[in-house]
Structures are given as C-alpha cells and as structure tokens.
Amino acid sequence: MARLRADFPDAYALVEHRRVIDPRLTRLAFSAVVAWELLASAALWLGVLSLGAAALGMTTADVAILRGLVGAGLFSATWMAFLVVGNWYCYWFGHEGAQNTHFQMTLWGIGCTGLMIMGLLLV
Numbered sequence: 001m002a003r004l005r006a007d008f009p010d011a012y013a014l015v016e017h018r019r020v021i022d023p024r025l026t027r028l029a030f031s032a033v034v035a036w037e038l039l040a041s042a043a044l045w046l047g048v049l050s051l052g053a054a055a056l057g058m059t060t061a062d063v064a065i066l067r068g069l070v071g072a073g074l075f076s077a078t079w080m081a082f083l084v085v086g087n088w089y090c091y092w093f094g095h096e097g098a099q100n101t102h103f104q105m106t107l108w109g110i111g112c113t114g115l116m117i118m119g120l121l122l123v
Contacts (some may be wrong), residue, residue, distance in 0.1 A: 003094035015090050040074035047071035065120045072116060076109030 001019055005012040020026055048070030054064035082102045086092070092099040 008093050010047050011090060011093060018089055024090065024102070036074075037078060042070065043074050044071035047118050052055060061123045062120060065116050065123065069113060072113040076077075076106055077115060079103075079105040079109060118121055 001012065001016070033069070045079070047064070047070065050059060050064035050067040053059045054061045057120060079102050083099070083106060086102060
C-alpha cells in the first residue's frame, strides 16, 4: 500500500484502515497462500497424470476427469481469491496489469472446468 499512499493519497485515505501492519500476520498469510498454491499445483498434476492414465486405459475417464476438476477448481479459486483480496486492498492502483491478469487466469480456470464437465457428461 506504500505506492498507493505515495501516488494516490486520496484513495489511500479511504482504505488505509485495511492495512496489515503485523509482520507475523503477513508471514502467516503468505505461508497460507503458498501452501494453497502447492495444494492446487499437486491437484493439477494429479489430474494431468490421471487424464494421461485414462488415455492409456489405466484408469476410468470419469475418475480422471473428476481429479482434473478438483485441480481446475483449486486453480480457479486461487485466482478468484487474488481478485477479491486485491480489490479489497485496491492493488490495481499500483499494479495496473495485475487485476486483468488475475481476471484472465480466473476465466482460463473456469473455461477448463467447463470443458472437463462437458467431458464428464459425455463419458
């Protein structure tokens, strides 16, 4: 929020009460985000491996798609959380392209989820 305070003091005055100034809480939040992203990454890889195994006939397609859906759901939830939390802290004032990137990644995850749901319905 330092850039917001320096470059947009009027907007900063409206949201400065939202600052997180406790370094322990900042580290805890960062650790939680990293743990969530590791979980999402592991779920995505499990989905990829399961879909590959289904293509080789080593598992059923419905199980593989469900695993892929869990990974895609976690991926989408990650980017949606970045959008919501970022909007709460008005991060677009200092990082103009970040909001659009997070929105596009959310759409990508939702699109992949939709394709897998269609695949599940066809199986």
